[in-house]
Every structure is written in structure tokens, then in C-alpha cells.
Amino acid sequence: MIDDSRPIFLQIAExxxxxxxDGVLAEEAQVPSTNEFxxxxxxxxxxxxxxxxxxxxxxxxxxxxxIGMFVAAGARSVLIGRRREDFYEQFxxxxxxxxxxxxxxxxQLLTMLGRVAAxxxxxxxxxxxxxxx
Amino acid sequence: MSTAIVxxxxxxxxxxxxxxxxxxxLTLERDKIYGLLGxxxxxxxxxxxxxxxxxxxxxxEVRVFGxxxxxxxxxxxxxxxxxxxxxxxxxxxPIHAFKAAxxxxxxxxxxxxxxxxxxxxxxxxxxxxxxxxxxLSAVGVIIGLASRAELTFFxxxxxxxxxxxxxxxxxxxxxxxxEFPRTIVLSSHLIDEVANLLEHVIIIxxxxxxxxxxADNIRGSAVxxxxxxxxxxxxxxxxxxxxxESIGALLALTLDGALTAAExxxxxxxxxxxxxxxLQQIVIRKTLDAxxxxxxxxxxxxxxxxxxxxxxxxxxx
Amino acid sequence: MxxxxxxxxxxxxxxxxxxxxxxxILGSAFxxxxxxxxxxxxxxxxxxxxxxxxxxxxxxxxALGIQSLTLTFPFAQGLSxxxxxxxxxxxxxFTVVAAGVAALYVVLGQLELRSNxxxxxxxxxxxQWVADQPWFVQLFFYFVLMMFxxxxxxxxxxxxxxxxxxxLLVSGxxxxxxxxxxxxxxxWQGSWAQVGSWIVSLTPLSLGxxxxxxxxxxxxxxxxxxxxxTP
Numbered sequence: 001m002i003d004d005s006r007p008i009f010l011q012i013a014e015x016x017x018x019x020x021x022d023g024v025l026a027e028e029a030q031v032p033s034t035n036e037f038x039x040x041x042x043x044x045x046x047x048x049x050x051x052x053x054x055x056x057x058x059x060x061x062x063x064x065x066x067i068g069m070f071v072a073a074g075a076r077s078v079l080i081g082r083r084r085e086d087f088y089e090q091f092x093x094x095x096x097x098x099x100x101x102x103x104x105x106x107x108q109l110l111t112m113l114g115r116v117a118a119x120x121x122x123x124x125x126x127x128x129x130x131x132x133x
Numbered sequence: 134m135s136t137a138i139v140x141x142x143x144x145x146x147x148x149x150x151x152x153x154x155x156x157x158x159l160t161l162e163r164d165k166i167y168g169l170l171g172x173x174x175x176x177x178x179x180x181x182x183x184x185x186x187x188x189x190x191x192x193x194e195v196r197v198f199g200x201x202x203x204x205x206x207x208x209x210x211x212x213x214x215x216x217x218x219x220x221x222x223x224x225x226x227p228i229h230a231f232k233a234a235x236x237x238x239x240x241x242x243x244x245x246x247x248x249x250x251x252x253x254x255x256x257x258x259x260x261x262x263x264x265x266x267x268x269l270s271a272v273g274v275i276i277g278l279a280s281r282a283e284l285t286f287f288x289x290x291x292x293x294x295x296x297x298x299x300x301x302x303x304x305x306x307x308x309x310x311x312e313f314p315r316t317i318v319l320s321s322h323l324i325d326e327v328a329n330l331l332e333h334v335i336i337i338x339x340x341x342x343x344x345x346x347x348a349d350n351i352r353g354s355a356v357x358x359x360x361x362x363x364x365x366x367x368x369x370x371x372x373x374x375x376x377x378e379s380i381g382a383l384l385a386l387t388l389d390g391a392l393t394a395a396e397x398x399x400x401x402x403x404x405x406x407x408x409x410x411x412l413q414q415i416v417i418r419k420t421l422d423a424x425x426x427x428x429x430x431x432x433x434x435x436x437x438x439x440x441x442x443x444x445x446x447x448x449x450x
Numbered sequence: 451m452x453x454x455x456x457x458x459x460x461x462x463x464x465x466x467x468x469x470x471x472x473x474x475i476l477g478s479a480f481x482x483x484x485x486x487x488x489x490x491x492x493x494x495x496x497x498x499x500x501x502x503x504x505x506x507x508x509x510x511x512x513a514l515g516i517q518s519l520t521l522t523f524p525f526a527q528g529l530s531x532x533x534x535x536x537x538x539x540x541x542x543x544f545t546v547v548a549a550g551v552a553a554l555y556v557v558l559g560q561l562e563l564r565s566n567x568x569x570x571x572x573x574x575x576x577x578q579w580v581a582d583q584p585w586f587v588q589l590f591f592y593f594v595l596m597m598f599x600x601x602x603x604x605x606x607x608x609x610x611x612x613x614x615x616x617x618l619l620v621s622g623x624x625x626x627x628x629x630x631x632x633x634x635x636x637x638w639q640g641s642w643a644q645v646g647s648w649i650v651s652l653t654p655l656s657l658g659x660x661x662x663x664x665x666x667x668x669x670x671x672x673x674x675x676x677x678x679x680t681p
């Protein structure tokens with residue numbers, strides 16, 4: 001849900017991105033209107049529109065005049081590509097830092113990751129192989 | 134794209150020895166929802182009164198739809214301002230008040246008024262004098278919404294309404310605004326409740342504008358940071374501190390201005406705790422802060438003095 | 451739609467205030483007076499029986515002048531009606547009501563005379579001093595009298611709205627001062643005899659003209675005061 005940490009339009013944009021990445025919003029699927037977003041999240045319609053327009057400018061969504069907003073073809077892979085970049089900053093660095101603090105060396109870390117991959121059947125092992133950066 | 138429909142420059146209002154508005158300048162643009170936020174007695178109602186020509190300025194310029202609103206039907210017919218302490222004719226029932234409003238607002242939506250009255254469980258045929266505070270607020274809210282005036286002011290519209298009714302008002306406001314965009318000014322001191330509805334925020338304190346910015350620019354414009362005192366201090370060195378609180382060796386600061394990604398990382402590496410600051414918290418910090426700094430340079434009386442004068446001001450009206 | 455007309459319509463939304471209550475006051479005062487007369491033993495009164503019941507409605511209009519300002523003005527402001535249109539609509543409506551009531555008085559006065567004072571030789575409406583005049587003078591007199599009472603209440607309420615109790619006090623005191631000064635002047639000039647004969651010589655027409663002048667002054671005063679009044 002909406003929180004106070006960042007501008008709401010960014011949060012709306014991210015929610016839509018999440019839905020695209022998760023496959024909730026398929027490519028070429030219609031996105032709810034800004035008024036629907038506004039009513040659902042109880043936010044200002046102009047703010048919701050700003051979030052949606054950000055994704056339009058970004059090429060993630062596109063407008064069909066008089067009909068509405070749709071997810072662009074290829075949007076999902078673009079977003080996933082970007083998120084992999086973020087993955088390093090947001091997850092790996094803090095993880096490495098914490099591991100260092102706890103005296104976990106790289107070898108142990110890899111073993112642990114293997115254990116996670118084994119239990120999380122859904123976790124795509126591909127991510128490890130492709131690596132990040 | 135957006136055009137200014139209200140232009141105010143250097144507006145002041147002095148009641149004998151109380152300055153209710155002190156050199157206010159602002160612009161309101163078409164089809165936006167504004168929050169006019171501030172403490173009781175900050176000057177919100179005085180400002181709205183002058184914009185709607187119900188009150189008078191001591192000095193300064195006001196333009197609404199490009200003209201002065203005083204005795205100007207062209208302008209007035211496009212405004213709606215039901216004040217928090219609105220008086221109604223003694224013998225009026227809600228249904229009378231709505232009929233009266235329908236006489237003056239060409240966009241009046243009777244069906245919407247009837248629907249809202251039902252939603253708020255407003256007894257249409259009970260004398261307004263005998264309504265509860267919440268029902269009285271509902272009458273004002275319904276007139277404000279159903280009038281569909283191009284510029285509508287809501288003055289503390291939630292007084293006496295319970296949480297469910299308030300949510301109903303916010304939802305109806307958003308829905309009707311989405312369908313019929315217009316300029317709405319929501320005066321409030323329950324800031325957290327309305328924060329997400331606002332596109333633009335004007336914070337007023339002691340008759341002066343403290344903040345006039347897009348809501349999304351303000352959101353995240355302050356950050357709360359907590360941790361061991363020496364680490365917090367060194368991190369915060371050179372930054373504007375809005376508020377400080379400490380327990381033992383722990384220190385929590387509210388810093389003005391957003392953190393960059395690098396600063397965020399730095400704080401995390403130092404093991405400091407970062408937390409968002411709500412719009413309400415920002416308003417409280419800024420108004421308290423302003424009060425303190427104004428008091429220290431001697432240009433303003435101390436807060437208790439101001440409060441005393443506010444009650445005088447209320448009595449003299 | 452003309453917004454001044456809207457104000458008049460707004461004042462009439464609750465029909466009781468401007469129409470229902472005056473009708474009830476008039477009707478009940480009338481009925482009560484007749485009932486009292488009917489109960490009087492014939493020997494108790496000889497000649498014509500007079501009653502002040504007819505005035506009751508006029509005093510109600512004085513109160514209405516106050517009320518139509520104190521509560522309706524703030525509401526009209528909330529609905530973004532200009533002060534000018536509020537004044538025009540309210541005073542305009544009252545002009546129509548006053549004309550209607552004045553006509554009613556003339557008609558009831560005629561009925562009273564023709565029915566031998568409702569069959570009981572009573573006088574409620576056709577008070578001799580006025581009833582001796584032609585009908586149009588009667589109409590004018592009643593009309594002006596009601597306008598005067600209404601505007602007196604209306605301006606008084608406006609003064610209160612604008613300056614609260616201080617406003618009423620100051621204007622009351624100044625009025626008293628003017629009267630005292632006038633009395634002093636008359637005494638000093640030794641012209642009480644002339645004043646007395648002037649009062650005696652007043653006819654409904656000349657008194658009506660004086661009241662008309664005063665009403666106009668009250669109306670202008672009320673408008674100028676209202677121009678800067680806040681709800």
C-alpha cells in the first residue's frame with residue numbers, strides 16, 4: 001500500500017511495474033484507468049496519472065486514444081533487466097556486508113545460496129548462473 | 134496547461150491588534166485539489182473568507198478568475214464556501230438548504246445531494262438547529278459537493294463525523310472530482326487523513342505561508358534517522374534538523390530534505406535506522422519550528438499570548 | 451436566472467416564515483378579538499369597540515426584518531450571493547409582501563365597515579383616522595408603515611452584524627442624542643406650540659410621506675452598512 005517514504009506517483013509506477021514483472025498484468029493487457037487507481041488507493045487522480053504517465057514516457061505502457069492504457073510488448077523483459085541491475089545494489093551489497101560482519105566467507109555464502117535454491121522450488125536458478133554485472 | 138484561477142499577492146488582514154494574515158501570496162490553479170493546512174487560528178478561514186469576498190482584506194491584492202470577487206456576481210457564482218461555523222436560517226431543514234443552494238448553483242446536482250444525504254443518514258426533514266455536529270457538517274459537505282462550483286472550499290468539513298463518514302466524504306470527493314474536475318481547497322488540521330487526496334499543499338502558520346509545494350515534493354522531503362547519538366550527529370552534520378529527540382545514548386533526528394541514494398546507503402552502512410516522515414509530521418515539525426524561530430527574534434509574541442489573542446479575535450467577530 | 455430573485459425565492463423556501471406565520475397571527479388575533487367581543491355583555495360597552503389586534507402582524511414584520519438578516523445573510527454569503535443582490539432580493543420581496551398585506555388591510559377595513567363591524571360594531575382594521583381616507587391613501591399608509599418597521603428591524607440587525615452590541619449601542623445613543631438635541635432646540639426656540647399643532651395637523655397621507663422618507667433613509671443606511679458586513 002501507499003506509504004509516506006516517497007512520492008506517491010513513484011509508488012504507483014512501481015506497483016504497476018511489479019504487476020507486470022509478476023505477470024499479473026500481461027503484455028498488451030489493459031491497465032486500470034487513473035481514476036480507478038485513484039479510487040482504489042484513495043489518492044489524488046492527478047497523482048495517479050503522473051505515475052502512469054511516467055511509465056508511458058518510459059515506454060512500459062502505451063496509450064490507445066479514447067480506449068486507455070496498455071502494457072507495451074516487451075515491457076516485462078525491460079523491467080526484469082532493470083531490476084537485475086538493482087538487485088546488486090539493493091540485495092547483494094547489504095548481504096555481503098552482513099555476511100562479512102558475521103564472519104561468513106564467500107564459500108559458505110555460496111553454499112547457503114544453494115540451500116535456498118533447493119528449498120525455494122520456484123526460485124529461478126537461472127538468476128545465479130547469469131550472475132549480476 | 135494549467136491556468137491560475139486565484140492570484141493573491143501580499144494579502145494581510147489585521148483585526149485590531151491581531152494579524153490574522155501577514156503578507157500572503159499564492160496562486161491556485163485550475164482543477165487541482167489543494168490542502169490548506171495549519172493549526173487552528175493559523176489564518177485558514179480568514180484567507181478563504183477573503184477569497185470568497187465574505188471577509189475583507191486590510192491590504193493586498195486578490196484576483197479570482199482574473200477579477201476582484203467583491204460584489205462580483207460573475208466571479209461569486211463560480212465559488213462555494215460553506216464555513217465550518219456556517220449559520221443557516223433558524224427554521225431551515227436540510228431539504229430547504231439544498232433547495233436554496235439549487236437556486237444559486239447552475240451545476241447543482243440534486244440526485245447527488247439526495248444520494249449523499251442518504252449515505253450520511255442525514256434526516257432531511259429535521260430542523261438544522263437540532264442536528265448533531267456531524268449531521269451539520271454533512272449538510273455543508275453535501276452543499277459543497279453537489280454545487281459543483283468551479284472553486285469549492287471545504288472548511289474543516291469532518292468535524293463531528295465519525296471515521297466511516299469521513300472516509301465516505303473522501304471517497305465521494307475523489308469520485309466526483311474524477312468525473313467533474315474542479316478546483317478544490319480542503320482546509321484541515323487532520324492532515325494524515327487527507328494527505329493522499331492532495332495534489333498541492335499550502336501550509337499556513339500565524340498568518341504566513343510556510344510551505345507551498347506539490348504534495349509529492351513534500352512527501353519524502355524529510356527523513357527520520359535514529360541510532361547511537363555520535364553516529365547520528367556525524368551523519369547529520371551540516372544538515373537542517375527539524376526535530377530532535379533522545380533517549381539515553383540514542384538519538385532520533387528529523388532531517389529536512391530528501392536523502393540521495395548514496396546517503397541512504399551510507400546511513401545503512403553506519404547501522405542507522407531510516408524512517409519516513411508523514412506529511413502531518415512534517416507540518417508539525419515545520420510549524421513548531423517556525424513558531425520557535427519567530428518567537429526568538431522577538432517579532433512575534435509567545436504562543437500563549439497568541440492563543441489569548443485568538444480567543445479575543447473570535448469574540449470580536 | 452437573476453440572483454436577486456433567487457434571494458427572494460430563498461426567503462420563501464420555508465413558506466411559514468413570510469406567509470404562514472403572518473397569516474396565523476392575523477387570523478388568530480382576528481378570531482380572538484371577535485370571540486372576546488362576542489362574550490362581552492351588550493350592556494358593558496356602548497358605541498364602537500376598538501381593538502389593536504390588527505397591529506400584531508406589523509410587529510411580526512419588524513421581527514422578520516431582524517431575522518431575515520441575521521440568519522439568512524450568512525447563509526446567502528455561503529452560497530456566494532453578493533451583498534447587493536441579497537439586499538435587493540430581501541427588500542424587494544418585502545415590498546411585495548407589504549403591498550399585499552396593505553391591500554388586505556384596506557379590503558378587510560371595507561368589509562368591517564360594510565358588515566357593521568363584523569356584526570358587533572367593532573373596529574379592528576378600519577380605525578377611524580385612517581379609514582376616513584380614500585382607499586389609495588389607506589393603502590399607501592399601511593404599506594409605508596410596514597416598510598418602515600421592516601427596514602428598522604433590518605438595519606438594526608445589520609448594525610449588529612457589523613459592529614455587534616457596540617454598533618447598536620452607539621447608534622441608539624446617537625439617536626437619543628439627536629432627539630434630545632431636537633427637543634432642546636424646540637424648547638430653546640419656544641416652538642413647542644407649533645410642533646404640537648403640526649402633530650395634530652398630521653394626516654395619514656402626510657405621516658405616510660414622513661415615514662416614506664424615513665424608510666428610504668433606513669433602506670440606504672441598511673444597504674451601506676451591509677456593504678461591509680461579514681457573515
